[in-house]
Amino acid sequence: MHSWGCLDGMKTILVLGGTGKTGSRLTRRLKAAGLPVRTASRTGGDFRLDLDDPASWTPALAGVTAVYLMEPNLSASTDHQARIPQLVSEAVTAGVRRLVLLSAPRAGEDGHPLHAAEQAVRASGVDWTILRPQWFAQNFSEGPWRHGILAGTLALPTGDGRTPFVDAEDIAEVAVAALTEDGHSGRIYELTGPRAISFGEAADLIARATARPVRHVDVDPADFVERQVAAGVSPDVAQLLTELLVAIRNGAGAALSDGVERALGRPPRTFETFVTETAAAGHWD
Secondary structure: OOOOOHHHHOOEEEOOOOOOOOHHHHHHHHOOOOOOOOEOOOOOOOOOOOOOHHHHHHHHHEEEEEEEEEEOOOOOOOOOOOOHHHHHHHHHHHHOEEEEEOOOOOOOOOOOOHHHHHHHHHHOOOOOEEEEEEEEEHHOOOOOHHHHHHHOOEHHHHOEEEEOOOOOOHHHHHHHHHHOOOOOEEEEEEEEEOOOHHHHHHHHHHHHHOOOEEEEEOOOOOHHHHHHHHHOHHHHHHHHHHHHHHHHHHHOOOOOHHHHHHOOOOOOOOOHHHHHHHOOOOOOO
């Protein structure tokens, strides 16, 4: 495949959430390839971009031809029609010709917090690609489960349910391909790892790699909601997160998808590889 960026005069790529799990990896890859990239986030990016403040969008979009989109706020109280859909409209008006959206499983369904964003991208009239990754492997090392790993007890309402954790490195690589190559327009990539594992097995693998005790403990969903709210999570987001985890317990999150292979022509990275490399890098020290 040829590089769209090179053919199109090295136009700038804008990465929303450029300091996040996927955005930071995506930005690093684009810079390594010598492509002009700018990051945008509410804090810490090259440009300040607040999805609740449309006045902050115009400077970030100036001269940009491709955008990596993500919606960090899944709260039901958020007006999801006013955020990504409006930004998509403004981006296209500003000259953006390629959109890549970080979405989630089942976001094609009415009522999902990311449904409006998907609909807007698909109706944008420009090249678009949608990424729907399963749970990130990096949640164990950079996200909400790291504290449990370090404390030795990962308390989640998932029972013995299994899910194919996907490596954020793979998500970022698929995003780079979609942003810079032809052949990905109009594609929805469901992204998973190569096999589904339980949280107990994940804890065991991390324990072996780090030589520290780590175990998974199943918890009551209602207790988990209470614990999230006590930690400052809004009640509706705590409820949504709990429902997603309970779905794993009930067997809903175990299906494998071939999105990584379709996009990159290679199998996805294994959870074991993620654990080995993460432990070696000292992220659980």
